[in-house]
Amino acid sequence: MFKSVEDVGRRFRDARYIASRRISTVVYLATRMGRPVLVEGPAGVGKTELAKTLAEVTSARLIRLQCYEGLDEGKALYEWKYAKQLLYTQLLRERIGELIHDAPSLPDAVARIAGQDDAFFSYRFLSPRPLLQAIQSDDPVVLLVDEIDKAEPEFEAFLLEVLSDFQVSVPELGTISAKHIPLVVLTSNNARELSDGLKRRCLHLFIDFPTPADELAIIRLKVPEVSERLAAAVVTAVQRIRAMDLRKPPSVSESIDWARSLVILNAEQLDPEVVESTLTMLVKYEKDLERVKGALDKVLAEVK
Ligand SMILES: Nc1ncnc2c1ncn2[C@@H]1O[C@H](COP(=O)(O)OP(=O)(O)O)[C@@H](O)[C@H]1O
Ligand SMILES: [Mg+2]
The missing domain is CATH 1.10.8 (Helicase, Ruva Protein; domain 3)
Incomplete structure (x- = not known):
């Protein structure tokens, strides 16, 4: 991916990003070791741009998860397309009626409908959010988890789980594992202290104002x-x-x-x-x- 620390610096500069020696070294190590990078530092010093540039120079797709207060698993991982499921059940009302019209009891009717779960909890009705998009991707991606310090500590714990095995279990569909381990860049403006676990998992990069x-x-x-x-x-x-x-x-x-x-x-x-x-x-x-x-x-x- 990169031949050396100097190669990182050169290719970033060609992509109009000035990477200090420290930045180039951490990026190089992260790509060689397959570890996420946690970038901390004041606003406006190029943290987000670093992830964008990394995607550009490695010809990877950039998938961005912008964090905010109240961000939860559903918004980050996947949601069911509830409205579409509802619409389909309405359009299929007659078929569903046929399925249960001769059911001897209510529990029987429920069991027959439950037997059709697969039809309504399939990829057709699944809406992948950034984390699942990154895991499902057929091509290499850079996953930018931007401003992680804005999300709650509970979300951080969940994210740590995703980052440690890059697989996700969707109860209705089974386990989905990453085809490629994404290059992950997390950024933080230090609004709050991040967990030790997350820090341990990541290579740490502090970007200060430039020389x-x-x-x-x-x-x-x-x-x-x-x-x-x-x-x-x-x-x-x-x-x-x-x-x-x-x-x-x-x-x-x-x-x-x-x-x-x-x-x-x-x-x-x-x-x-x-x-x-x-x-x-x-x-x-x-x-x-x-x-x-x-x-x-x-x-x-x-x-x-
Ligand atoms: N080292 C750098 N090389 C090139 N542009 C930079 C660099 N550092 C910051 N910038 C520019 O400064 C602006 C802010 O960068 P950004 O990544 O949004 O900051 P942050 O995410 O740290 O708040 C962008 O327009 C970016 O292009
Ligand atoms: Mg930013």
Whole structure:
């Protein structure tokens, strides 16, 4: 799949993702060892994009399970198409009537209908959700379990079970086993602590804000219209703003947006006026905004 750690880095870059040495190493090991990767880190540092890029460079289908509070097994694994089952029983009312019209007793009638269960609990009426889609897939897939920290711990325990054997038992249909073990990427923004079991099962990757060199590469890759000089100025300013004690420091996605807006405004350098009028691209809270405006001299010192 990948020849080496360097090969991961190269192919990710070709797919417009800058993978640090640490990222490339964990991705390489995960593919060699067949282990899921748990990616943690602040919002906007490329966790979701990592999974998408992994699917792209390995030519695998991406299946995404977006987690949220209240996510349950049914929504993640499979549901029966209840409305369709109901419709079919109504359309088949006469046939069902024939089946039971000479049943001597109610229990007999029930038993005869129960004998037809297979017709109504078959793949025809099964609606596979992301986890089952990943297990059933004929082709290799990357399974992205995004923002697992938003789901409840009960769901995490269930997920751990699925990740340990990649098979699912549907009582009416039997056991379904994966044809290919999916490459699994879980992400978390650390809204809550994850279980030890899940951490043990996964290779752990913490993605922090990028180094200045990596951030420069990301901006030049994502906003090719920006001059090298302006991109370097953006990186320096963003790194300084990040070092301030803000409620929400700007992330990579915000530096990309900022660079893009500067290009649209035809800014050639970071003048205090243009910076002030575009600062909301970077900093989203009023208090943070005031603080950065108050320190603009320092943020822009020797940056042109
Ligand atoms: N290392 C990187 N290389 C390329 N683009 C990146 C990188 N890190 C972040 N980005 C960009 O930043 C944005 C946010 O990334 P995303 O994966 O949604 O963040 P997260 O899932 O960590 O919140 C995306 O547009 C992504 O392309
Ligand atoms: Mg994300």
